[in-house]
Amino acid sequence: MKIGELAKISAVPVETIRYYEKIRLLPEPDRDTNGYRTYRNSHLGRLLFIKRCRSLDMAQDEIRELIRLSETPEADCQEVNALLARHLSHVRERLEELAGLEKNLQQLQKACSDAGTVQECGILDGLNTEIEGLKSRNSSHENHVPGTHRPGKT
Numbered sequence: 789m790k791i792g793e794l795a796k797i798s799a800v801p802v803e804t805i806r807y808y809e810k811i812r813l814l815p816e817p818d819r820d821t822n823g824y825r826t827y828r829n830s831h832l833g834r835l836l837f838i839k840r841c842r843s844l845d846m847a848q849d850e851i852r853e854l855i856r857l858s859e860t861p862e863a864d865c866q867e868v869n870a871l872l873a874r875h876l877s878h879v880r881e882r883l884e885e886l887a888g889l890e891k892n893l894q895q896l897q898k899a900c901s902d903a904g905t906v907q908e909c910g911i912l913d914g915l916n917t918e919i920e921g922l923k924s925r926n927s928s929h930e931n932h933v934p935g936t937h938r939p940g941k942t
Contacts, residue, residue, distance in 0.1 A: 789826070789827050789828075789832075790824060790825070790826070790827070791805055791806075791825055791827065793827075794827045794831060794832060794835065797832060798832060798835045798836055798839060799839075800835055800839055805835065808835070808838060811848060812852075813834075813838055813848065813851060813852060813855070814831060814834055814835060814838065815830075815831065815834065817831060834855070837854075837855070837858075838851055841854065844875070845875075845879065846875060850871060850875055853871055854868065854871065857871075895914075896910075896911045896914050896915070897911065899911055899913070899914050
């Protein structure tokens with residue numbers, strides 16, 4: 789099959805397929821006498837495997853390692869389990885980071901609950917103040933976004 793058909797069947801853009809070939813996640817296809825790439829069902833299977841791994845937010849190196857492990861089917865699956873455990877740990881760390889991000893965004897949004905002008909916008913003031921605060925991190929309230937409260941508000 790040609791790359792366009794592979795892209796259509798897998799719902800992966802042509803550019804992404806070419807990128808996966810370039811970084812060697814996807815094996816290089818055979819070429820017809822006219823130079824066109826010819827993909828086999830094995831390419832489709834690998835591409836769908838990569839797509840599923842990416843949907844689980846796995847990094848290229850993790851996918852590459854899983855592919856390497858899958859090429860030795862008689863090996864112990866503990867390495868696969870360990871890789872997945874590391875990835876799960878990473879996902880949990882990111883969830884904690886995202887919870888902190890959500891809290892910061894909620895604080896910023898509260899800073900602009902009253903109607904006003906852009907000049908008086910607590911959100912923009914909070915974003916500018918946080919940038920300045922990164923330089924001098926003296927606050928004991930690391931999760932608090934400084935400058936989000938307008939004068940006279942708590």
